[in-house]
Structure formats: structure tokens, C-alpha cells
Amino acid sequence: MSKLHVSTTVNGDAVEYLCDPRETLLDCLRDKLNLTGAKEGCGTGDCGACSVTVDGRLVCSCLMLGVEAEGKQIETVEGIAEGDVLHPLQKKMIEYAALQCGICTPGILVAAKSLLEKNPNPTEEETRYWLAGNLCRCTGYDKIIRAVMDTAAEMREAS
Amino acid sequence: MALDDRKSDFTFVGTRPNRPDGLDKVTGRAKFGADISAPGMLHGAVLRSPHAHARIVKIDASRAEAHNDVKAVVTRADFADVPFKPGLEGEFWNVLENVMAGEKALYDGHAVAAVAATSALAARDALKLIEVEYEVLPHVTDVDKAMASDAPIIREGAADYSVPEGMHPNVVRYHESGHGDVEAGFAEADLVIEDSFVTEATHQGYIEPHACLGMLGNDGKGELWCTTQGHWIAQKTCAALLGIETSQLRVTASEIGGGFGGKTTVFIEPVALALSRKANRPVKIVMTRSEVFRATGPTSSASMDVKIGMKTDGTISAAQGVFRLQGGAFPGAPGDMTAMCAFAPYNLTNVKQIGYDVMSNRPKQAAYRAPGAPMGAFAVESVIDELCNKLGLDPVDVRLKNAAHEGTKASYGPTYERIGLVETLEAAKAHPHYAAPLKPGQGRGISCGFWFNHGGETSVSLALSEDGSAQLMVGTPDIGGSRASMALMAAEVLGIAYENIRVTVADTATLGYNDVSHGSRVTYASGLATIKAAKHAVEKLCERAAAKWGIPVDAVKWEDGCAVPSGPNAGDFDPMPLADITADMGSTGGPISGHFEATPEGAGVSFGTHIVDAEVDPETGKTSITRYTVIQDAGKAIHPTYVEGQFQGGAAQGIGWALNEEYIYGEDGRLQNSIFLDYRIPVASDLPMIDTVIVEVPNPGHPFGVRGVGETGIVPPLAAIANAVSNAAGVRMKQLPMSPPRILAALKDNG
Numbered sequence: 001m002s003k004l005h006v007s008t009t010v011n012g013d014a015v016e017y018l019c020d021p022r023e024t025l026l027d028c029l030r031d032k033l034n035l036t037g038a039k040e041g042c043g044t045g046d047c048g049a050c051s052v053t054v055d056g057r058l059v060c061s062c063l064m065l066g067v068e069a070e071g072k073q074i075e076t077v078e079g080i081a082e083g084d085v086l087h088p089l090q091k092k093m094i095e096y097a098a099l100q101c102g103i104c105t106p107g108i109l110v111a112a113k114s115l116l117e118k119n120p121n122p123t124e125e126e127t128r129y130w131l132a133g134n135l136c137r138c139t140g141y142d143k144i145i146r147a148v149m150d151t152a153a154e155m156r157e158a159s
Numbered sequence: 160m161a162l163d164d165r166k167s168d169f170t171f172v173g174t175r176p177n178r179p180d181g182l183d184k185v186t187g188r189a190k191f192g193a194d195i196s197a198p199g200m201l202h203g204a205v206l207r208s209p210h211a212h213a214r215i216v217k218i219d220a221s222r223a224e225a226h227n228d229v230k231a232v233v234t235r236a237d238f239a240d241v242p243f244k245p246g247l248e249g250e251f252w253n254v255l256e257n258v259m260a261g262e263k264a265l266y267d268g269h270a271v272a273a274v275a276a277t278s279a280l281a282a283r284d285a286l287k288l289i290e291v292e293y294e295v296l297p298h299v300t301d302v303d304k305a306m307a308s309d310a311p312i313i314r315e316g317a318a319d320y321s322v323p324e325g326m327h328p329n330v331v332r333y334h335e336s337g338h339g340d341v342e343a344g345f346a347e348a349d350l351v352i353e354d355s356f357v358t359e360a361t362h363q364g365y366i367e368p369h370a371c372l373g374m375l376g377n378d379g380k381g382e383l384w385c386t387t388q389g390h391w392i393a394q395k396t397c398a399a400l401l402g403i404e405t406s407q408l409r410v411t412a413s414e415i416g417g418g419f420g421g422k423t424t425v426f427i428e429p430v431a432l433a434l435s436r437k438a439n440r441p442v443k444i445v446m447t448r449s450e451v452f453r454a455t456g457p458t459s460s461a462s463m464d465v466k467i468g469m470k471t472d473g474t475i476s477a478a479q480g481v482f483r484l485q486g487g488a489f490p491g492a493p494g495d496m497t498a499m500c501a502f503a504p505y506n507l508t509n510v511k512q513i514g515y516d517v518m519s520n521r522p523k524q525a526a527y528r529a530p531g532a533p534m535g536a537f538a539v540e541s542v543i544d545e546l547c548n549k550l551g552l553d554p555v556d557v558r559l560k561n562a563a564h565e566g567t568k569a570s571y572g573p574t575y576e577r578i579g580l581v582e583t584l585e586a587a588k589a590h591p592h593y594a595a596p597l598k599p600g601q602g603r604g605i606s607c608g609f610w611f612n613h614g615g616e617t618s619v620s621l622a623l624s625e626d627g628s629a630q631l632m633v634g635t636p637d638i639g640g641s642r643a644s645m646a647l648m649a650a651e652v653l654g655i656a657y658e659n660i661r662v663t664v665a666d667t668a669t670l671g672y673n674d675v676s677h678g679s680r681v682t683y684a685s686g687l688a689t690i691k692a693a694k695h696a697v698e699k700l701c702e703r704a705a706a707k708w709g710i711p712v713d714a715v716k717w718e719d720g721c722a723v724p725s726g727p728n729a730g731d732f733d734p735m736p737l738a739d740i741t742a743d744m745g746s747t748g749g750p751i752s753g754h755f756e757a758t759p760e761g762a763g764v765s766f767g768t769h770i771v772d773a774e775v776d777p778e779t780g781k782t783s784i785t786r787y788t789v790i791q792d793a794g795k796a797i798h799p800t801y802v803e804g805q806f807q808g809g810a811a812q813g814i815g816w817a818l819n820e821e822y823i824y825g826e827d828g829r830l831q832n833s834i835f836l837d838y839r840i841p842v843a844s845d846l847p848m849i850d851t852v853i854v855e856v857p858n859p860g861h862p863f864g865v866r867g868v869g870e871t872g873i874v875p876p877l878a879a880i881a882n883a884v885s886n887a888a889g890v891r892m893k894q895l896p897m898s899p900p901r902i903l904a905a906l907k908d909n910g
Contacts, residue, residue, distance in 0.1 A: 020280055027279075036194040037187020039416070041366040042448040046835035049366055077187035086185065094181035097800040100639035100808065102184035103191055103367040103416025125844075132844040135835065137364045137417050138639060139804055140811030141843040 008069040010035065011079030019066040026050045028066035029076060037077035037106045041135065048134035051107035052076045058114040060133075077106035080113060088151045088158075089113055096147035100138035108134050112148045120156055124149065166863055170719075171650040175800045176657050178643040180414075192370030192386030192413045193445045200372070201230055201275040203434050203444035204282035205427065206289050207454060208264030208271055211298035211520040211828025212311065215264060215271060215291065223274055223288040228281035231437035232289070234272045235259045238400060238433060251399045253489045257523045258400070258429050264293065265313060265488035266520050267829040268453025270426075275434040275442045298520040298828040302462050302485035305329045305519040313488050313518040329518045334495035336571055337479075337511035344477025344509030348468025352545050356538040357894040358877065359821035360460040360485075363527050364812070364840045367416020368451045373431035374441040379403040381435075383410045385428050388418040388636055389675025393425050394667045400429040401436070408432075411666040412636045419812070420526030421456040423675045452833040457822055458527035459484040459492040461534040465501075469546045473557040477509040478502050478570075482535055485517045486524035492516040493524075493531030499571035500874070501535030503609035504558070504580055504766060506567040520828055526677060528809065529610040529870035533816065533877045537895065540606040540878030545891060554605050554882075555588045558768075562607075579792030579856030579866075580607065580766035586852050587768045592788045601774045601785060604882025608769070608874025612762035612867040613678025618671030619688035620754040621649065621696055625745075627738025629653060629696075631689060632665040634673025635681045639808075639869070640801040644682050645689050647797050648863065652693035654720025655737055671756050679867025682797055683762050683858075688755040690862045695753030703747050704735045761860015765867060767791035769810065769875040773883035777906060780899030782818055782884055788850040794858035794866030805868045807849040813876020815841045817884075819896050 003018040010033060017032040024043075029035045029052070038061055041047035045060040052061045053075040080087045089112050092098070099105045108131065115122060115130045122130065127148050128141070136144060183189035220232040238259055260269045272289050276282040297311040304310055305327070312328050321333040345351050371385035381403065387393050390410040398405040415422065427444040435442040446455070461484045468477045480501050486492025494514030502510050514531075547554045562584055563569065565577045587593055587605065597603060620632045631649050635641065642662040650657045674680065697717045704722030705712040714729035715722050721734035744751050772786040789806040796802040819839050823831045832838045857864025877895060884902070885891045890909040894901060 020278075022280060030193075031196075031279075035187070036190070039191065039367065040193065040445075041368070041416075042835045044448065044834050044836060047366055047448075077185075081186055086182075090185040093185050094177045097175075097178065097640065097798075097804055099181075099184055100801070100804055101365070101367070101415060101417045102180070102189055103365075105184050106187045109185060128843040128846075132842040135366055135840060135842060137366055137419070137812070137840060138808045140807035140841075140849050141846055142807045142849045143800075143804060145843065145848070 004067050006067055006070050008072050008074060010074045011076060021065065021067055023066045024062050025064040025066050025069050026061035028069065029061060035076055035078050039103055039106060041103065048111060049104055049107040051110040051134065053110065053114055058111055077109055080109055087113065088155055089148065092147040092151040096143045098139065098143040098147040104134060104136045108136065108144060116152055116155065120152060122152060169651060171647045171657055172795065172797050172863055173799065174647065175798060176643065178640050179646060179662060180642055189414045191367055191416050195372050195384055195413065196443065197372060197374065197441040200441045200443055201277060201438055202279040202282045203273055203275045203431050203442045204286055205270045205430060206272040206286045207450065208260065208267065208269040210264055210293055210295050211267050211300065212296040213264045213293035214296060215260060215262060216294050217292040218272055219290040220272060223285045226285055226288060228276045229274055229285045230440065231275040231434045232272060233430065233433045233437060235261050237437065251396060254396055254424060255400050257489060258426055266522050268450065268522060270430065270454065273430045273434060275438050300519050300521055300824040300828055302460055302483050302517050302519060305485055305517050306483065313520065317490055317518060330515055331490040331518055332494065332516035334498050334514040336499065338568065339509030341477040341479045341509045341511045345468040347476040349471045350546060350549055351466065351468040352542050353464065353466035354542055354893060356463045356465065356541065358461045358534045358537060359895060360457045360521065361816045361820040362452055362457040362838065363419040363421035365417030365419060365421060368446040368448060369426055369455060370445040371428045371431050372441055372443045373428060373435045375401065375432040375436040376439065377436060379407050381408040381432055383408060383428060383432065384413055385410065386413045386415050386422060388415065388422040388638060388677055390667050391634065391672050392423065392675050393428055396425050397429045397432055401432055409666060409668040412664055415636050415638050418638055419528045420530060420677055423526050423677050426455055448835060449833040452838060453830050454522050456525045456527065457522065458530065459486045459524045461497065463534065463538040465538040465542045467542045467546060469550060471550055473552045473560045475505060475507055475561045478507055479511045480535065480539060481513045483515045483517060484531065485519040485521065487521040488518055489523040490516055490518065491524055496531030497535040500532035500609050501539045502570035504563055504607040505561045505570065506563045507570055510570045512570065528812065528873040532608065532610055532874045533813065536606060536608050536874050537877035537881060541881055541891065544604065544882040555584055555593065558607055559584045575764065576859055577856060578764060578766060579854050582854045582856055583766055583768040583790045583792055586790045586854055587770055590770065590788055590852065592770050592786060592850065597772060600887060601772055602883045602885065602887025604771045604879045604886060606769055606875035606878035606882060608767050608871055610679065610765050610871040610874055612683065612765050613680040614684050614759040614762045615674030615678060615680050616672050616758050617684040617688045618673055618756045619685060619692045620670055620752065621692040622750065622752040623696060623741045625741055627655065627741050628659040629655065631660055631662045632670050633662060633685045633689065634665055634670045635676040635685045636664055638676050639805060640798065641681045641685065643801065644797040645685060648686050648689050649693045652690055652697060653737060654717065679765065679869040680762065683861055683865050683867045684759050686797065686865055687759050687861055688757065691755035692753040695755060696751055699751045700737060700740050703740050703744065706747065708732050761858065763794060763858030763860050763866040765792060765871040767871045767875055769879040771879040771883045773880060773887050775884055775887040775902060780902035782897060782902065784814055784847055787847055788852065789872060790852040790854060791868060791871055792854040792856050792866060793868045794861065795855055795864035796853050797865060799853060802853055802868050803851040806851045806872045809872020810849050810876050811841050811846060813873045814846065814880060817877045817880040817895055817897060819898060821896050
């Protein structure tokens with residue numbers, strides 16, 4: 001099967017790749033652009049480890065085809081920090097020990113950042129439901145929820 | 160190590176610094192199993208049996224082999240052709256049979272062939288070109304049915320010496336232990352309750368699927384990168400299965416995206432190496448989630464009978480349990496562990512336990528966090544709860560009355576050293592949660608739990624740098640923040656800052672053998688070895704200082720990161736900091752390193768007590784966990800935040816096991832729920848915050864008092880939640896998971 005040419009923007013950089021029409025956006029990010037921060041935990045949109053934003057919308061990149069990225073703005077975990085300055089969510093995740101193995105962390109960070117952009121003051125329940133699509137098997141979510149809510153509080157204070 | 164030699168006053172241990180790999184993990188740059196590639200790399204894919212039990216009549220791979228994108232195809236014949244090391248038997252043989260089927264496919268998902276092709280898509284496509292002719296055989300997936308006389312035989316001759324005569328060949332191991340006279344004990348009881356319980360198989364559910372990159376030449380030298388809990392066992396097993404020398408295969412452990420016991424063996428690794436040897440190119444294999452569910456893990460399912468006698472004052476006069484576990488198509492179900500752990504929290508005069516290891520047409524079970532213990536605790540602690548209810552006794556008081564303590568002869572044989580069960584129960588009783596009022600429709604449950612903990616073969620090496628920093632090489636993959644705790648323990652001994660210690664998980668070529676990251680052993684055993692390796696380096700630092708001062712080495716001691724004279728008679732010298740000694744170590748005797756290799760045997764058993772509140776909706780049968788408190792003895796918490804994390808994670812997995820998770824097999828013997836949508840693990844909105852209390856009763860077998868904390872946290876939840884749900888619903892729940900349909904059925908049966 002012949003490959004298709006795709007031009008898109010990832011974390012602000014213009015990129016191009018050739019992909020099989022069956023390859024997912026996640027495959028293209030990982031295998032063609034070498035952005036391996038997004039993980040494939042399930043390939044069926046159930047675990048959220050592959051979370052990215054496409055034109056500002058939170059999606060599972062395993063459920064989107066690589067060709068559908070044409071002309072879009074993609075943001076991944078690799079784009080969350082600005083240079084050597086970590087996003088407050090990244091700092092809090094470390095500080096709260098909100099990760100054990102860390103495989104879900106990229107997806108949690110992308111999803112949590114998306115939450116705080118839409119709702120700077122989420123309740124615990126809102127945070128839990130927003131992150132319900134991001135599976136973590138290690139932590140029981142306790143420290144993740146606390147880290148996200150504390151980040152929200154800190155960002156509200158700073159703004 | 161003697162108790163009085165144990166350190167109890169700490170500078171670094173017990174603090175909560177950021178983990179050293181934090182930055183890598185929050186920026187996406189940490190390299191997990193699937194995050195690597197190699198020049199010239201091929202992609203592998205595995206063809207799996209669609210049948211639960213079938214004779215493999217013929218495999219025709221000629222069409223796949225003829226395809227231009229396909230560079231190698233392997234079946235069992237390719238493994239059988241290699242000159243196996245003598246003695247490929249026992250567990251090595253089982254693993255070979257599991258990673259590539261021989262004469263029969265033994266479960267839905269069993270590997271039968273594999274291809275390496277130029278892309279992942281091409282590999283997947285090529286599987287469709289392989290034709291396998293099966294002769295479908297009768298199958299069995301249920302443990303009780305697998306023991307029945309008419310059950311299909313999975314494999315003749317798999318049973319060992321322990322199995323009593325007359326049992327079905329699917330019963331492959333038998334365990335019996337205990338002490339006293341249970342019949343006499345039951346006769347003394349004021350109330351005896353006997354009941355049967357069932358738990359379903361659950362998967363470890365790590366979010367990272369198995370992944371590896373293997374390269375093997377026909378010179379017998381190879382490299383393997385894989386996500387694993389133990390790369391030395393991967394090295395040893397792959398080398399055996401491929402007929403090469405162990406030392407010629409260098410294995411590097413990737414960052415690991417969860418394991419919980421499920422990554423303590425190999426699945427795709429020998430297959431990737433076999434494909435690589437045939438194609439003479441590196442081969443990467445990454446499992447799909449469906450492959451993970453169908454062909455790795457899970458834990459055993461269990462069918463259990465428990466009988467306990469109690470006096471009106473709460474004293475347990477006798478306890479007896481029979482635990483039947485199926486572990487898939489191979490020996491290994493931990494029926495012995497279930498039996499040994501079931502009554503371990505209690506000081507019993509009369510106790511007897513029997514465990515069965517039974518084979519069925521399911522995937523080969525793998526360890527899952529305190530393997531075998533949670534099921535037994537579910538059955539035993541449910542009966543104790545029922546006895547407390549019937550006799551009108553407080554469930555914590557009853558457990559305190561019967562609790563094991565130092566000097567108790569354990570139900571499984573040995574006599575306990577210093578243990579902390581009583582302390583966890585006292586903490587439970589004093590916790591505000593235990594006295595908090597319940598709302599209508601809610602119930603409270605408590606349970607104790609026990610796990611052995613493990614030492615295991617351990618090697619650690621520590622090297623000092625000229626600038627006074629230290630690099631520490633451990634061999635236990637960091638599965639939950641262990642690099643932080645290792646650095647804290649090394650800092651404590653060396654007296655240099657936590658940040659000045661770089662901890663690396665070394666590959667198999669750069670350190671001696673290390674047992675797997677399992678058995679809650681990492682902070683205990685690698686920690687002990689780290690402490691000893693650091694002390695070894697400190698001895699050398701003191702020697703150098705003594706030489707510089709011109710005094711005997713026994714006149715020098717180490718204090719706060721400096722060599723100092725051991726007393727006024729040793730001489731009057733200013734403290735000599737570590738960095739001053741390392742600065743010119745090249746000319747004062749050479750590099751300064753410390754190491755330690757041993758099999759530490761003082762792991763120290765572990766106990767916990769959980770308190771759970773559950774609310775049951777009588778309309779839908781849905782259960783909500785409204786409050787959860789974990790209390791567990793950590794011996795000494797090196798990094799308390801990560802200890803809390805282990806407690807919380809164990810509880811969350813237990814909640815999934817108790818309420819939701821199960822392997823569902825159809826009549827055809829095929830797994831029906833092999834994706835996360837259908838095998839639903841707890842999500843953030845399912846759970847409350849999980850409160851923790853760290854009890855510290857030092858382990859006499861560790862220099863800082865550490866007890867492993869990883870596994871015990873999953874032992875009490877099944878029972879504690881079942882007790883809470885039973886008390887909320889007013890009906891005893893005897894089968895897990897307590898899914899809404901089961902709760903509705905139980906409510907209906909109860910009228």
C-alpha cells in the first residue's frame with residue numbers, strides 16, 4: 001500500500017512524514033517523529049497513556065489516524081515544559097510522588113493540563129472524572145489528584 | 160545483624176526528596192520497553208492459538224516465508240533445533256512451552272509461530288499467511304471442574320511427588336501444614352462456621368505492555384533490551400531456551416511501566432532473539448493489550464473452604480482451610496502460599512491448611528503482588544467477620560485477642576521474630592475512621608493481611624568520584640521509586656547529600672547476579688546491600704585518612720561525611736571530608752569503591768490492617784467505596800511518600816479485584832474480555848482518597864529496620880471490602896468480584 005504525505009505541527013514545530021493509511025497518529029509520533037513520550041497502553045482508547053491535544057482538544061492518539069493530523073496543531077508531553085522550565089503540573093507530579101512507574105504520567109500530564117486550561121478551579125470530583133480516561137495501576141490516583149488540585153490552586157494564586 | 164547494631168537516628172532516611180528520575184518521567188524522555196529502536200531493526204509479531212486446547216497438526220509458513228517483507232519465521236521447531244543445554248527441564252521447560260507451543264496449544268492466546276518483517280504492519284499482515292491446522296480437544300477453564308474425574312487432561316506426568324494418589328492428573332502439587340488438633344479445637348468452640356468462597360483470576364494490569372528488542376548472532380553473542388522486573392532471570396532463561404551461554408547474552412532493563420509480579424518471567428524475549436538469530440538483524444516485539452491479557456499474567460482463580468471455631472470471648476479455638484487454585488496450563492499456582500498465609504496473622508493452637516495447584520486451559524499464571532495471599536485472606540477474614548457478627552464481638556478486638564506476636568508459632572511453621580501486627584490493629588482501633596458514624600446503606604469492614612517478604616540474591620556496587628560524588632549500581636529494576644530510597648540509604652552511610660548520589664540500574668554485563676524486583680525485596684535487600692557497599696567504601700576512606708594522618712586505621716571513625724579521630728588519644732586532627740580524600744585517591748592507593756554480594760535472609764514478615772466503608776445501592780447493586788484506610792508495618796520507611804504510594808496502590812488494586820475485575824471465559828474456552836474496556840480496572844472517579852498510617856516496628860534483619868512494603872497492601876482489601884459490602888447489604892458475599900449483578904442476585908436470594 002502506498003504511503004501518504006502528511007504536513008502537520010507538533011509542539012510548534014512544522015513536521016512532515018510519510019505514513020501508511022492504517023497507521024495511527026500515535027504510531028507516527030513515536031515511530032516517524034521519534035516522540036516516544038506518548039505511550040501505547042491499549043490501542044483502543046481505554047487507557048489514555050497516548051493522550052495528546054489536537055487543535056486544543058484532548059484525544060487518544062491511538063484512536064486517530066496519522067493522516068488525519070494534516071494541517072493540525074498537535075501538542076504532546078514533550079511540549080509541556082518551556083525550555084528548561086517545567087510546567088507547574090510537572091513539578092507537582094514529582095513533588096507529590098504522583099508517579100511510581102511513570103508510564104501513565106505523560107498522558108496524565110497532557111490531560112491534566114487540558115483540564116486546568118478549561119477549568120482553573122476544579123473540584124476533586126471534577127478532577128477525578130476528567131482523569132477517568134487515564135488509567136494508573138500504581139498509585140490509586142490519590143497523589144495524582146492531590147498534585148493536580150494543588151497545581152490548580154498555585155496557578156490561580158500566581159495569575 | 161544484631162538488634163543493638165541497628166541504626167535508629169537518621170539524617171537522610173525518612174525524608175521525602177524528589178525522585179532522581181523525576182525529570183525524565185515528567186518530560187516523556189524516560190525510555191520504557193517500546194521506546195527504543197536499532198539500525199536495521201525488524202518488527203516481530205506472534206501468531207496465537209484461537210483454541211483453548213488443540214493439537215497442532217501442521218504449521219505451513221511457506222507463504223509467509225516467501226513474502227518479500229518477511230525476513231524470518233520461527234515455530235517451536237526452531238527452538239527444538241538448537242543444541243539445548245543439558246537439563247532443560249522444570250521451569251525452563253515450562254517457560255519454553257509457554258513462549259512457543261509444542262505439540263498442543265494449551266490456552267486461547269498460546270503462541271504457535273512468530274514472524275519478523277520490515278515493519279510492524281508487515282509483520283502483522285504476514286501472520287495471516289501462516290496456516291495452522293488444529294485438532295480441537297476438549298478443554299477446561301474452571302478449577303473445580305479441572306479436578307473432577309472426567310476433566311480433560313492438560314498434560315500427563317506434570318504432577319510432582321507431593322500429590323496424593325488417586326487425584327486427577329491436573330492436580331500437580333499439594334501442600335498441607337499446620338499444628339495442634341483441629342477436631343479437638345472445633346469441639347471446644349462455642350460457634351463453628353464453615354463456608355466456601357470463590358475468587359476469579361485477575362490480571363496485574365500494568366499499563367505498559369511487554370516490549371523488547373533482541374539481537375543475537377550465530378556466534379552465540381546477544382543483546383537484549385526489555386521491560387522486566389529482573390533482567391538476570393531474563394538473561395538466564397533466554398540463554399537456556401536458545402542454547403547459548405548465559406554470560407554471552409547482555410540484558411539491559413528498560414524503565415518499567417508496572418509489573419506487580421507479571422514481569423518476573425519472559426514471554427516475547429526468547430522469540431525476538433530466535434527471530435533475530437534467523438534474520439541476523441535486531442528484532443523488536445511489542446505486545447498488544449489483548450496479547451497481554453490472553454497470554455501473560457494473570458493471577459490464579461481460587462475455590463476455597465474455610466472452617467473456624469470461636470469461643471464466646473472471641474478466642475479462635477481451631478481453624479482449617481482448603482484452598483484450590485488453578486494456574487493455567489502449567490504447574491505453579493500458589494496454592495501452597497495461599498494455605499501458608501491464610502491464618503498467618505493469628506496465634507492459633509489448632510490450625511490446618513491444605514493447598515492444591517491445579518492446571519487448566521488458561522494462560523500460565525504469573526506472580527501478582529503477594530501471590531496467593533489475598534484469596535486466602537478473603538475466605539478466612541470473611542468467616543472471622545461472620546463469627547464476630549454472630550457472637551456480637553468487635554472485629555478489631557477479636558483480631559487483637561488472637562493476633563500473632565513475637566514468639567508466636569506461625570500457622571505455617573516458624574516462630575515469629577519481632578512483628579508489628581498488634582501495632583497495626585491498635586492503630587486501627589485508635590484511628591478516627593474506626594469510630595466515624597456510618598450512613599444508612601453503608602457498611603464497614605476490616606481485615607488483616609500477611610506476606611512473607613523475600614531477600615534473594617543481591618549484588619550492589621558503589622564507586623566514588625574524584626569530586627566526592629558517588630555512583631551506585633543496583634540490579635533491581637526501579638518499579639516504584641527505589642532509586643530514591645537507595646540514594647537515601649547510601650547518603651545516610653556516606654554522609655554526603657542525596658543529590659550527590661547517582662543511582663543506576665546496571666545491566667547484566669556490569670554487575671553480579673540479582674534476583675528479580677519481587678517479593679517486596681528491593682528496599683530490603685538492595686537497600687541492605689547498598690548500606691553494606693557504602694560501609695565498605697567508608698572503610699577504605701578511613702584507611703586513606705589514617706595513612707594521611709599517620710595513625711592506625713582503628714583510630715579513625717566516620718562521622719557526618721568526614722573521617723575523624725576516634726577519640727582524644729587518636730590525635731588532634733580536623734575532620735577530613737569525603738571529597739578531600741577522593742580528590743587525590745588516584746595517588747593514595749587508587750579508586751575507592753565498595754560492593755556487596757549476598758543473599759540476605761532477614762527480610763522480616765509483614766502485616767497490615769485495612770478499614771473500609773462501602774455503600775451498596777440496592778436498586779443497581781453498585782458498590783461505592785466511601786472511605787479507605789491502610790495501616791501497615793513498614794519496619795522503617797526510607798522514603799515515606801513512596802511507602803504511602805505502595806499502600807495506596809495495593810489498596811486500589813484490591814478494590815478492583817474485589818468489585819470489578821475478572822477473567823471471563825466463554826463456553827468455547829476463549830477469553831471474552833481482553834481489552835481494558837471490558838476488563839475494567841479502577842479509574843480515578845471510582846476511588847476515594849486512600850488514607851495511610853505507617854507503623855514502624857523495626858525489622859531485626861535489616862541495618863535500618865526496613866521491611867518490604869510492596870505486597871502486603873493487596874492482602875487485606877478483598878476481605879475488608881467483602882466484609883464492608885456484606886455488612887452494608889445484610890448478606891454474606893462469598894464470590895468475587897462483587898459486581899452489581901452478583902450483589903443483586905445475593906440481595907434477591909436473601910429476600
